[in-house]
Amino acid sequence: MIANYGYKDGSGEYYISIDTDKCIGCAAERACLTACPKQMFEIITDDYDDEVAWVKKPNCRTLSYDCGDCKPSGGYTSLPCIAACTPGAIKHSW
């Protein structure tokens, strides 16, 4: 399942997509949990009884601000969450 967390507002579309099929049985030992400086990810048991990562609810409403520091303007060349997720489950829409 592709789970899109985020929103669209007047300034743009801000979604973090998590491909739960790649996230189940994570080969990166849940590196996203520690890679995100804001610790926005957590592991939940979804409706299909799979243990997967999701974006914490309060962060879903403030993604453009929360992720701002990790974007190229913040001095990063690649996003820490995407770099840490070696199975390639995490994507940003912006």
Next chain:
Amino acid sequence: MITAGIDMGSRSIKVVLLEELNVDGAPQLKYGVKKVHIMMPGDLDQDVAADKAYDEALASAGLKREDVKSVFATGAGRKQVSFAAEGITEMTAGSKGAIFMYPQARTVVDVGAEEGRGMKTDAVGRAIDFAGNEKCAAGAGSFAEAMSRALQMTLKEFGEASLKSDKSIPMNAQCTVFAESEVVSLIHSATPKNDIAKAVLDAVASRVCAMVRRVGIEGEVVLIGGMVHNAGFVQSLKVAMGVDTISLPDMPEYISALGCAMIAAERQH
């Protein structure tokens, strides 16, 4: 076996009591809806409201709590249903219920009072892709309701008025508060009410469509949630999504509660 699905929406609580049937030679008749019940909670305490809605549903079906094998809850307030065995997301419940009603559908659009979301599902109603809008209600029913109030119309009149317009007036505001002032400006510039109603519903449809396009439009499309009752919105959504038909269930607000009750029944096996 009877199971219950409770959809704790932000505006209303929907309860579906589902009975598992065993009709020989007709495997498609696996479930029968025993009773549906909707309650607008007058109480801010959601625990109390959930109890009350469930008891009302049971009473109208002539059942007692012990007659129900399992209760599952969904919706924004699902965690407040203390007597539910499990809480499931709106995406899972909505997909399940919609595919039960329309087995050919693969795209489910759910527009309720405070949230809208798009789901892509497989043949058994399992959500395989979803997107919502976590931030604001501009793509949902309460936005349309606020705008109908600004035009001093009922929601029904608002939807019908929209169908009488053939103008496309873009609404730029993304937020209910700013959109209301945009509507007031249109009223002051003597724009006909029908055109304003269409502009508002086009704007809601365009926001909902943006979410659905994230997951992709595939196969037949089903619309569930209270906004199905707004004919103007349905027309605007068809145009925004570029589809000729959208399947509309008779009782669209109960579909998520139905899916929830079905999952409760399946988990008993």
